[in-house]
Amino acid sequence: MQKFSFSRIEEGQIGIGVDFGTSNSSVAIFDGKELRCLTIEEGDHALKLIPTAIYISKDLLPTIGLSGIEQYLQDNRNRQIKLKQESVGAFDMTLGFGGDGDAQTITVQANAWTDQNIPGRLFRGIKSWLGNSDVDRVKIFNKSFNITALITPILLKLKETYSPFAESKIDIHVGRPVNFVGDSQESNRQAISRLTDSCRFAEIKNPIFCEEPVAAAMSFLHTHSVEVDSKYLVFDFGGGTLDLTVLSITQNGFSVLATGGIGLGGNMIDCMIYKKMIFPEIGLGVKVSRNANAKQEKTDFRFSDYAERLIDWQNAYQLNTPRLRNQINVGMKEGGEAEIKLKRLRGIIVDNLSYEILRAIESAKIELSNQTETIISVPGIDLEVPFTRQDFDEILKAPLKDIDTLLSDVLSKANVSKDELTGVVCTGGSSEIPAIRNHLEALLHIPIIRHDAFTGIAAGLAIANYYGYDSSST
Ligand SMILES: Nc1ncnc2c1ncn2[C@@H]1O[C@H](COP(=O)(O)OP(=O)(O)OP(=O)(O)O)[C@@H](O)[C@H]1O
Ligand SMILES: [Mg+2]
Known part of the structure; x- marks a missing residue:
């Protein structure tokens, strides 16, 4: 059990809270009397809540927040994807045929389908990747980025927003879920370590992580008797x-x-x-037709070839291979409902x-x-x-x-x-x-x-920061 009393530990400093959310991010400050959710300026927008989004253009320039999403939509509207097969190098493959001495090593040229005209990549929901050890680096235009590098520009913007109020303050409160997506001790450890690194790159030197529902409790108690x-x-x-x-x-x-x-x-x-x-x-x-044993029979269209990638929208462009497109074109020949539905799939x-x-x-x-x-x-x-x-x-x-x-x-x-x-x-x-x-x-x-669906956490973090709440020491 953690006990906490609303009594000031350090005098004279302002409380600062940063809510880096999966969908939205915000910043708040608290001076002991007034609680303010700060306006974040990004592109042409001035918002209390910015989408947690980053768009990286072909020249590797990041645009964050709503401006990043707008840029992505503008650059991609009416853009037809053209995947080209590109060599990604050669590797040795050993084939064994059972008996001793039968193994044979051959050199295989590997090809990958890449989107040649892609103007930029949009990333959202990066917080959900933090606890996933399978996602470490992301390849963007032939450059490999650590996922912490995708978060840093967003945190930098949040820091820039609170800095005019921060005086010399270096320890601020940053929210964390009780369990990051992945839900194991290891995912939590890894996510906190990555978030700490991103904070350090953004010069948020000493983040004090506070569980988000506890922060929500603090802002609730601030406004309710x-x-x-x-x-x-x-x-x-x-x-x-x-x-x-x-x-x-x-x-x-x-x-x-x-x-x-x-x-x-x-x-x-x-x-x-x-x-x-x-x-x-x-x-x-x-249902689509196929030839089997010299007879035509109806079978299910192989939707499972597409399902997972469609949902993983950040990588859905990879569905644009000749085989998968051809499979749709063949299915569309069925006419009727099949044609209407598969035409939509082709469009997506x-x-x-x-x-x-x-x-x-x-x-x-x-x-x-x-x-x-x-x-x-x-x-x-x-x-x-x-x-x-x-x-x-x-x-x-x-x-x-x-x-x-x-x-x-x-x-x-x-x-x-x-x-x-x-x-x-x-x-x-x-x-x-x-x-x-x-x-x-x-x-x-x-x-x-x-209670304050979108900015209650940042507000509570600012209060926690003001009162010096530290769950690890209570
Ligand atoms: N009026 C609404 N009805 C239903 N869902 C909503 C509504 N408004 C927003 N949402 C959903 O709420 C989610 C965003 O909520 P919120 O900003 O609290 O998340 P977050 O703090 O970024 O995420 P997390 O705390 O999990 O890291 C989105 O999935 C959005 O679709
Ligand atoms: Mg949240």
């Missing part, structure tokens, strides 16, 4: 992770009774919507629209938070898919099970029963989904308090 001994559950549901904490309110502060988290967030939900609502409209389940691949599909899905999902039905619309490929709350409820069934499991784990770790809770503090963009809040209400029968 609560009773001593009451207990709250903080539910921070963002783009990459779901983070929970159970708090007990003390005379001057609070105790953290338990924290917990899983790699479930809005991005994963968007992918689930893609699979359930869009896949059947772009080729999943389409040839015009590199995977990111735009995910944006259309995300907008429709957000619309469903305020209305009961909407349309997922991608005009470029003649796609208009009705999407209702009922469809969404169906998709949310599996995530809700994971949420329930995490919830009961955290409550039991805190040794607190549902009945002892006074309220649930909901924050993070994904907690705006009505079905999520309704589910929590039905399960816990206590008030759901919506």
